[in-house]
Amino acid sequence: MAPKTDDDLYRQGSQYRLWSFTVTELASIREKVNKRAIAKIKHEHAANSFDHLPVEFLTVQEELDLVLYYCGKMQDMASLFKLPSHVKATGISYLKRFYLRHSVMEYHPKNILHACLFLAAKAENHFISIDNFTQLLAKVTHESILELEFTVAQALSFTLMVHHAFSPIHGYFLDIQATFPSRIDEIGAAHDAARRLANDSLFSDAAFLFTPPQIALGALAMANEALIKQYLEIKFTNQPALLEQLSKVITNVRTYIEQGAQQLTKERVVAIDKKLYFVTNPGKLNKRKNEDSNGTSSAVDSDAKRVKIDKTEDDTTPVP
Incomplete structure (x- = not known):
C-alpha cells in the first residue's frame, strides 16, 4: 500500500x-563517542609521555x-554568504550529525x-566556488576545507539530503x-513566526527525536495555539485518540x-574551549598558570572574521 502522508x-x-x-539512544551514542575519544587520547598521551599530566577531558x-x-x-x-534558510539548516544538521560519530x-x-x-x-544546489567561499573567511584555505570534505561525508554515511520543518510549515499554511x-492575516503571521521557531529548533535535539x-x-x-487547536479539532473530529x-x-x-x-x-564556551586546548596540547599544561594570568588565546576568540550581523532565517539570494 502506498504511503498516505509526508x-x-x-x-x-x-x-x-x-x-x-x-x-x-541519543544520550548513549554521545556517551560512547565521548568515552571512545578519551580512551584514544589517553593512549596518545601515554605514547608521548604526557600521561602523568592532570588533563581534564570534556564531558558529554x-x-x-x-x-x-x-x-x-x-x-x-x-x-554572510546570503544563503537560504534550508542551506543553513542542512549545514547545521551536518555539523550536529558529525558529532554523533566523532568527538570535538x-x-x-x-x-x-x-x-x-x-x-x-553543494548538496542543496546553491554551489559556492571554493575561491568565493574562502575569500570572505580569514585564515581559511582551500585545503583546510577540501581535506575535511570526505571525512564529513563519511561521518554522515553519505546521506546528504536533509529534510527540515520549513517545507511542512508551508504545507500546513496552505491547508x-x-x-x-x-483568517488569512492571522494565518500568515503564524506562518512567519513558525519559521522563526523552526529555526530555533535547529539548536536543539528536535530533529533527532521528531519528524x-x-x-x-x-x-x-x-505561534498561534488557538488557531492550531481549532485546525486539528476539525481535521481529527472522528479520531480523538490520534x-x-x-x-x-x-x-x-x-x-x-x-x-x-x-x-x-x-564565558562558558571559552572555558570549554580552554579545556579542549589542553586536551589536544597536553605539553602546554606546565605553562597554564602563566597563560591564565596573561589571558589564554581561545579558538572562540580567534574565529574567522567575526560576523556582526543579526541572525536570521529569511531566504536571501545566494552569493554568485
Whole structure:
C-alpha cells in the first residue's frame, strides 16, 4: 500500500533510519563517542609521555555545548554568504550529525563547520566556488576545507539530503488557509513566526527525536495555539485518540524549541574551549598558570572574521 502522508514517506527514508533516535539512544551514542575519544587520547598521551599530566577531558554536555556554539557561528556564516534558510539548516544538521560519530576532542568544530557549510551549499544546489567561499573567511584555505570534505561525508554515511520543518510549515499554511479562508492575516503571521521557531529548533535535539512535520506542527502551535487547536479539532473530529497523541507530540516539540532558543554564554564556551586546548596540547599544561594570568588565546576568540550581523532565517539570494 502506498504511503498516505509526508510523514509516512519520511519514515521510509535514510534520515529516519539513520538519524532518528529515542532520548535514551541519543544520550548513549554521545556517551560512547565521548568515552571512545578519551580512551584514544589517553593512549596518545601515554605514547608521548604526557600521561602523568592532570588533563581534564570534556564531558558529554561540554562537547554538546561547544557544538551548539559553532552551530550559531554557522548561522552567522550562512547569513554572510546570503544563503537560504534550508542551506543553513542542512549545514547545521551536518555539523550536529558529525558529532554523533566523532568527538570535538578529535576534530575541533571551528574546522569542521566550514566543510559542513560548503558541502551543504553543494548538496542543496546553491554551489559556492571554493575561491568565493574562502575569500570572505580569514585564515581559511582551500585545503583546510577540501581535506575535511570526505571525512564529513563519511561521518554522515553519505546521506546528504536533509529534510527540515520549513517545507511542512508551508504545507500546513496552505491547508490551514483552505480550512479558514477568512483568517488569512492571522494565518500568515503564524506562518512567519513558525519559521522563526523552526529555526530555533535547529539548536536543539528536535530533529533527532521528531519528524519534520511534527516539528512544523509544534512551531505553528507555539505561534498561534488557538488557531492550531481549532485546525486539528476539525481535521481529527472522528479520531480523538490520534488528536490526543498529536497534542502530546506538540507539547514535547515545544520543549525542545524553547531549549534551542536559549543562548550559551560566551564565558562558558571559552572555558570549554580552554579545556579542549589542553586536551589536544597536553605539553602546554606546565605553562597554564602563566597563560591564565596573561589571558589564554581561545579558538572562540580567534574565529574567522567575526560576523556582526543579526541572525536570521529569511531566504536571501545566494552569493554568485
